[in-house]
Amino acid sequence: MSYAQLQRVMRRSADLASASSILNWDQETYMPEGGVAARAEQLATLSSLHHETLTGSDVQLLVDSVGDWIADCSETERRIVEKFVRDYTRTVKLPADLVEDQARTAALAQDAWKRARQASDFSLFQPLLERTVELKRREADIVGYDSHPYDALLDVFEPRMTVETLTPVFEELREGTVALLDDISAASNSVSDDVLHRHYPANAQIAFATDVVKALGFDFTCGRVDLSAHPFCTTFDVTDVRLTTRIRENDLRSCLFGLIHEAGHGMYEQGVNPRYSGTAAAQGASMGIHESQSLFWENSIARSPEFWSWCYPRLRAAFPGVLDDVSGHDFFKAINRIVPSLNRVESDEVTYNLHIIVRFEIERDLIAGTMSVADIPHVWNAKMKALLGVVPPNDAEGCLQDVHWSFGGIGYFPSYTLGKLYAAMEWTAMQEAIPDVRHQVERGEFTAIREWLRTNIHDVGSSELPATIITRVTGRSLTAADFLANIRRRAQLVYGI
Numbered sequence: 001m002s003y004a005q006l007q008r009v010m011r012r013s014a015d016l017a018s019a020s021s022i023l024n025w026d027q028e029t030y031m032p033e034g035g036v037a038a039r040a041e042q043l044a045t046l047s048s049l050h051h052e053t054l055t056g057s058d059v060q061l062l063v064d065s066v067g068d069w070i071a072d073c074s075e076t077e078r079r080i081v082e083k084f085v086r087d088y089t090r091t092v093k094l095p096a097d098l099v100e101d102q103a104r105t106a107a108l109a110q111d112a113w114k115r116a117r118q119a120s121d122f123s124l125f126q127p128l129l130e131r132t133v134e135l136k137r138r139e140a141d142i143v144g145y146d147s148h149p150y151d152a153l154l155d156v157f158e159p160r161m162t163v164e165t166l167t168p169v170f171e172e173l174r175e176g177t178v179a180l181l182d183d184i185s186a187a188s189n190s191v192s193d194d195v196l197h198r199h200y201p202a203n204a205q206i207a208f209a210t211d212v213v214k215a216l217g218f219d220f221t222c223g224r225v226d227l228s229a230h231p232f233c234t235t236f237d238v239t240d241v242r243l244t245t246r247i248r249e250n251d252l253r254s255c256l257f258g259l260i261h262e263a264g265h266g267m268y269e270q271g272v273n274p275r276y277s278g279t280a281a282a283q284g285a286s287m288g289i290h291e292s293q294s295l296f297w298e299n300s301i302a303r304s305p306e307f308w309s310w311c312y313p314r315l316r317a318a319f320p321g322v323l324d325d326v327s328g329h330d331f332f333k334a335i336n337r338i339v340p341s342l343n344r345v346e347s348d349e350v351t352y353n354l355h356i357i358v359r360f361e362i363e364r365d366l367i368a369g370t371m372s373v374a375d376i377p378h379v380w381n382a383k384m385k386a387l388l389g390v391v392p393p394n395d396a397e398g399c400l401q402d403v404h405w406s407f408g409g410i411g412y413f414p415s416y417t418l419g420k421l422y423a424a425m426e427w428t429a430m431q432e433a434i435p436d437v438r439h440q441v442e443r444g445e446f447t448a449i450r451e452w453l454r455t456n457i458h459d460v461g462s463s464e465l466p467a468t469i470i471t472r473v474t475g476r477s478l479t480a481a482d483f484l485a486n487i488r489r490r491a492q493l494v495y496g497i
Ligand code: ZN
Pocket: 261, 265, 290, 291, 294
C-alpha cells in the first residue's frame, strides 16, 4: 500500500466528479429542455461510478493501513491523506439504508416543498420535513458529536464548527445589528435605490460586469462566464472555472454584484495550489471560507466608496445618459441601502444575518428535539417580528421561502453568515498587511489584494481546517466585532448617523 495508490483513487474520483459538474453546468446554461431525462440518467451513472470508486475494498485497505505507509509521505501528501481519511470516515459511517432513505425523502420533499410554497400551505410540506429531521437526527447520532447533535450536521459544511462556538458570536452579531437598525431607523427614508431600477440594456450589463471581474483578477484563460437562472460558480479543475450570472434589465445589481460574488468564489478555486489538483484537498476549505471569498469582493471591496470612486465614471460611460443626474455618492448610498425585509435572498448586507439567525435557531432546536416541525410557522413569524420587525403575511413569504430544508441541507445556513464574519476579519488583516490598500482600490489596482488572498487563503485548498486558516491569517479566533465595526462605518457614510 502507498500514497501512489491513494492518488489513483483520488484522481479517478476527481475526474468523475468533474464530469458530473460539466454535465450539471451544461444543464443550467445550454442544454435544451428536452434533454432533462437523459441527463438525469447520465448523472446517475457517473454518481454510482463515483460511489464505487470511493467505497471499494481497495480503498478500505488503504485507509486501514495508512499507519504503515504515511511515514513515507511528504508534508503535502500527509495533509491530503488526512483530509481524505476525514471525509472517508464520515462517508462509511453512514449505513446504505440511511443514505438511500435520505435521497428518497429529499426527492419527495423537494416536490412537496414546491407545491406547499405555491399554495402557501406549510402543512403540505410538514410530514416530509418531519421525516427529513428524523433522518438528520439519526445521521447525527451515527456520525457522533461531543455536546450538541447539530454539531454533526454543521461539520459537513463547516468542519469542526460547533453550537458552543457559534452561539455567543451570533448573539453578539444579533445585538450589534439590532442596535444599528435602531440607530438608522429615523433616517431610513433618506436613502433611495430607485436609480438601480432604471433601464440597463442586457448586453451592456454583461459586458460591463465581465470587464469588472477581469479587472479584479478573475483569469479568463482558465475560466469563462455564461448566463443561468441562478448565478453559480463551478470548478472542473484549477485550470477551468466557470461562472454564471443573470441579467434583469430593470435591476443593475443582479448581474454586476452576482458576477462579482461568483468571481470571488472563482478566484478562490483558481488560486488553489495546483499540487492539490485531483486530490481530496483541491476544493475550498469550507462553505464559510468559500463565502468569505465571494463576500470579500462583493461587500468589502465592491460596495466601498473607494471602489466606486474608481468604478462610477466607468459605469456611467457603459450606460450613456442613464446616470447623468446621479452623483457618485448617491449611487454609493443606493447600493448600500439597509431595509428590513421578509426575504433572505433579497435582503441587504446588514439584515441578512438576522435571517440566518432565525434559521440557525430553528434548525438547532429541531435537531436537539426541543422544538417540533409543526411549530415552525409560528416560531418563524415570532422570530422575524422580534429580530427584523416584519411579519410574513403567509408561509410562502415566510418559512417556505428557502429550498435548503427540502433537500436535507440542515446545517448549511450558518455558513453564509460565517462567510461575512470571516471576510470582515480578513479585511482587517489585509489592511494591516497592505496599509495603502484602500488607495489601491481607489486607483483600480487589485493585484495585491488578489495575491494576498491567494497566498494566505487560496493556496492551501482544503488541506487546512477553516479555524486553522482564520487563526493563521488574522491571529484571532472567530468574532463578529470586525463585521459590526464595518457595517457601522458604512452606515455612517450612507445614513449620516
Ligand atoms: Zn456564494
